[in-house]
Amino acid sequence: MDLAKIHAKPDLYLRGFKKTLWDTAGIFLLKGWKQIEKENVGTVDDTMLSEILRIQAEGFKNERQGEIIKYSQKFRKVFYVIKRQDKVIGYCIYHMKPFLSSRGFEKKSVIYSIAIDSKFRKKGFGRKLLEESIREMKLNRVFSVLLYVNVNNIPAIKLYEKTGFLIVKEVENVCGQKEMCYKMELKLF
Ligand SMILES: CC(C)(COP(=O)(O)OP(=O)(O)OC[C@H]1O[C@@H](n2cnc3c(N)ncnc32)[C@H](O)[C@@H]1OP(=O)(O)O)[C@@H](O)C(=O)NCCC(=O)NCCS
Numbered sequence: 001m002d003l004a005k006i007h008a009k010p011d012l013y014l015r016g017f018k019k020t021l022w023d024t025a026g027i028f029l030l031k032g033w034k035q036i037e038k039e040n041v042g043t044v045d046d047t048m049l050s051e052i053l054r055i056q057a058e059g060f061k062n063e064r065q066g067e068i069i070k071y072s073q074k075f076r077k078v079f080y081v082i083k084r085q086d087k088v089i090g091y092c093i094y095h096m097k098p099f100l101s102s103r104g105f106e107k108k109s110v111i112y113s114i115a116i117d118s119k120f121r122k123k124g125f126g127r128k129l130l131e132e133s134i135r136e137m138k139l140n141r142v143f144s145v146l147l148y149v150n151v152n153n154i155p156a157i158k159l160y161e162k163t164g165f166l167i168v169k170e171v172e173n174v175c176g177q178k179e180m181c182y183k184m185e186l187k188l189f
Contacts, residue, residue: 029096041132044079059115082129090116111147
């Protein structure tokens with residue numbers, strides 16, 4: 001390990017270390033994950049990645065190819081895709097985080113990214129993808145699902161509200177520098 005570099009950028013290394021810890025905890029929480037039969041919704045495989053990266057780039061200002069590939073390897077069980085006539089038309093990626101309740105350690109899931117191919121939006125595919133994946137979350141005793149959404153992203157806010165998510169609070173600098181976003185939560189238990 002290069003100590004000079006750590007000394008020069010302690011924040012960066014601390015952030016990297018915290019991320020690795022969260023990832024490790026998330027992977028641990030997926031042990032024994034049960035999958036259910038889902039209509040037109042499945043999990044990612046490598047052949048789908050190029051299409052998913054295209055849909056991601058189309059849906060967001062900032063491309064996150066490296067992160068998406070990482071999630072497809074580490075969190076494959078909760079990296080969902082929706083298909084139409086055998087073609088991937090959307091994805092929803094979750095990661096897991098532990099939290100301490102009066103019952104002991106439990107898990108929450110966080111939506112990292114969700115997008116539907118622009119040609120297929122407003123046809124119910126986003127809602128179907130969320131509902132099917134959340135059904136699986138419930139079976140796996142996930143206490144609640146969290147997400148962050150830009151306050152100006154009306155289609156996404158509508159989708160989440162229709163699926164039952166509630167706004168918990170408004171926060172800054174999570175969805176982007178100086179951007180405001182809502183933290184939303186759907187309690188499953
Ligand atoms: C957000 C997104 C995933 C929604 O997917 P979608 O497949 O179009 O959503 P659905 O068709 O399932 O719509 C779900 C509900 O939201 C509403 N909705 C969707 N788009 C809307 C829009 N542009 N304006 C108003 N309401 C909208 C629908 O009316 C629907 O309500 P209903 O079930 O009562 O009919 C899609 O717009 C997208 O990929 N956006 C770009 C990426 C993005 O912003 N992701 C979210 C980041 S937090």
